[in-house]
Amino acid sequence: MIDPHGLSTSPFERASVAVVGAAESDLGHCAPGTSPVDLMAQASLRALSDAGLGLKDVDAVFCATSQIRFATTALCEYLGVHPRTHDGTQMGGSSFMTHMAQACAALERGQCEVALIAYGSTQRSVSRAAASPREFNPYETPYQPVLPISAYAMAAARHMHEFGTTRTHLASVAVAARQWALMNPVAWEKEPLTLEQALASRMVSSPLTLRDCCLVTDGGGALILTRADRARHLQKAPVYVLGFAQELSHLSISNMPDLTTTGAKITGLAAMKMAGVTPGSFDLAMLYDAFTISTILFLEDLGFCQKGEGGPFVASGAIAPGGSLAVNTNGGGLSYCHPGMYGLLLLIEAVRQIRGECGVRQVPGCELAVAHGNGGVLSTQATVVLGAVHD
Amino acid sequence: MTDNTSPSASASASPWRVFKDHCLKGQLAYQVTQAGQVVFYPRVCAPQTGDDLHWRVSKGLGTVYSCTEVMGKDREPYNVSLIDVDEGFRMMSRVDGLAAKDVSIGLRVQLKMDMTHPEDPLPVFVPLQAGHPGPTGATHD
Numbered sequence: 001m002i003d004p005h006g007l008s009t010s011p012f013e014r015a016s017v018a019v020v021g022a023a024e025s026d027l028g029h030c031a032p033g034t035s036p037v038d039l040m041a042q043a044s045l046r047a048l049s050d051a052g053l054g055l056k057d058v059d060a061v062f063c064a065t066s067q068i069r070f071a072t073t074a075l076c077e078y079l080g081v082h083p084r085t086h087d088g089t090q091m092g093g094s095s096f097m098t099h100m101a102q103a104c105a106a107l108e109r110g111q112c113e114v115a116l117i118a119y120g121s122t123q124r125s126v127s128r129a130a131a132s133p134r135e136f137n138p139y140e141t142p143y144q145p146v147l148p149i150s151a152y153a154m155a156a157a158r159h160m161h162e163f164g165t166t167r168t169h170l171a172s173v174a175v176a177a178r179q180w181a182l183m184n185p186v187a188w189e190k191e192p193l194t195l196e197q198a199l200a201s202r203m204v205s206s207p208l209t210l211r212d213c214c215l216v217t218d219g220g221g222a223l224i225l226t227r228a229d230r231a232r233h234l235q236k237a238p239v240y241v242l243g244f245a246q247e248l249s250h251l252s253i254s255n256m257p258d259l260t261t262t263g264a265k266i267t268g269l270a271a272m273k274m275a276g277v278t279p280g281s282f283d284l285a286m287l288y289d290a291f292t293i294s295t296i297l298f299l300e301d302l303g304f305c306q307k308g309e310g311g312p313f314v315a316s317g318a319i320a321p322g323g324s325l326a327v328n329t330n331g332g333g334l335s336y337c338h339p340g341m342y343g344l345l346l347l348i349e350a351v352r353q354i355r356g357e358c359g360v361r362q363v364p365g366c367e368l369a370v371a372h373g374n375g376g377v378l379s380t381q382a383t384v385v386l387g388a389v390h391d
Numbered sequence: 392m393t394d395n396t397s398p399s400a401s402a403s404a405s406p407w408r409v410f411k412d413h414c415l416k417g418q419l420a421y422q423v424t425q426a427g428q429v430v431f432y433p434r435v436c437a438p439q440t441g442d443d444l445h446w447r448v449s450k451g452l453g454t455v456y457s458c459t460e461v462m463g464k465d466r467e468p469y470n471v472s473l474i475d476v477d478e479g480f481r482m483m484s485r486v487d488g489l490a491a492k493d494v495s496i497g498l499r500v501q502l503k504m505d506m507t508h509p510e511d512p513l514p515v516f517v518p519l520q521a522g523h524p525g526p527t528g529a530t531h532d
Contacts, residue, residue, distance in 0.1 A: 138407055139432045139482065139483060140483045142513050143471050143483050143484060143485050143513075144461070144463070144469070144471070145459075145461065145471045145483065146461055146463075150459050150461055150471050153459040154457035154458065154459050154471070154472075154473060155457070157457045157458060157459060157496065158456070158457040158496065161457070161496040161497075202462070203460075203462050204461075204462055205459045205460070205461045205462065205471075206459050206460040206461075206462075206492070207459075208459075252483075253473070253483070254432070254473060254481055254482055254483045255432075255481075259456075259457055259473075
């Protein structure tokens with residue numbers, strides 16, 4: 001439980017903004033011809049309905065997708081919304097944590113009353129190559145890395161070299177994600193996964209196998225934010241934004257200073273300081289698991305275990321259902337849904353867990369969650385702390 | 392008169408073109424500032440300081456920082472590596488001369504210009520041969 005009267009450690013007044021609506025679009029493999037903006041609009045309406053608000057209430061819009069250059073403009077045209085404030089910052093999968101920070105600032109300044117953050121992708125329907133074409137980099141592309149997989153593979157290889165992390169450790173992350181996914185009715189994966197099956201799956205870019213890599217699905221989501229004073233009078237219990245931070249360290253993997261330490265080390269510390277909490281305070285950690293190594297890196301960098309101990313930590317069962325730390329309870333990008341830029345879905349699950357809406361996978365007494373987004377090849381990192389605040 | 396040292400002056404050749412011209416001579420080029428800061432990939436100015444950059448040619452020796460064996464479609468598995476070059480920069484490349492699965496972190500390597508496409512040579516590496524002096528043309532001043 002967070003003390004609402006605690007000293008704020010930043011210009012952002014802690015718990016002054018809340019998430020009041022959250023929803024996914026259709027997920028998985030959407031109806032033929034569905035567009036990314038169809039999914040954004042669908043999720044937006046569902047999130048507004050969740051909040052008990054309507055389109056006419058929205059006066060700030062934040063979107064990003066790899067498939068539409070002007071994502072925010074496209075959604076505003078589609079929905080007939082003329083926002084007072086808008087932005088379309090594209091930082092990859094962590095964009096939505098950044099959007100949330102921007103929305104908080106705009107709400108704080110009185111530049112808007114109700115902010116909508118939305119995402120949609122049809123990458124399963126149209127193929128990943130079509131949904132997210134890669135730029136030509138003359139110093140990397142000729143060597144034909146399969147990006148982003150080969151970049152994460154080299155981070156994993158380096159982590160194994162420095163800390164003795166094993167393929168079994170990596171596979172443990174996939175198995176835990178699958179166990180959570182089996183408790184989520186909308187998860188893509190429906191069958192159990194054993195450690196042996198994960199280890200025996202097809203190698204893609206060593207040491208990462210198919211089961212170390214996230215799904216390629218369609219999907220999207222939306223969040224509605226408003227100031228705390230208004231949030232308290234809406235239909236769902238507010239989920240407060242308590243802290244956030246973002247960091248970028250490189251674009252291409254050749255320029256990542258240390259492949260075993262991410263910007264999450266900086267953002268985790270900053271976001272938790274803003275919220276006035278420590279890693280031990282959290283009931284839930286939603287970590288951007290595009291690859292199994294990502295979960296291990298973020299557990300370490302956010303302070304849930306020591307650097308280098310992520311492998312043994314996950315292998316102990318700590319992040320699986322019944323473990324010491326609830327991680328990626330929706331089943332994660334590995335087994336639930338990964339529509340290219342997954343960050344918004346991390347925030348949605350955190351909101352639902354704090355509200356107590358998660359059915360059989362509900363974390364008992366979940367009041368404080370961290371949602372950590374990642375973009376590019378460990379390039380951009382953004383951490384958001386969400387929580388329930390009791391007067 | 393054109394002042395070629397001014398950042399506002401038009402460049403007669405792009406950083407990429409100068410790099411490639413060195414490759415055509417079998418050389419791996421990188422950049423340094425007056426203060427000795429080493430820069431790679433090639434740019435029009437130094438990161439952090441914005442200082443002018445001057446070209447140098449590497450001795451072509453390095454160490455595998457990380458690597459992966461990529462299971463390509465319809466082709467043999469191949470290596471992609473990040474090489475820490477001795478002069479103090481890291482680059483993506485490939486290690487030839489041994490099976491992709493046998494490339495390992497810490498392996499000492501030396502430059503070999505891949506001339507498969509003669510108009511577009513590609514710097515790759517091979518395991519370091521004992522006593523090899525490295526490619527000719529290296530400048531280190």
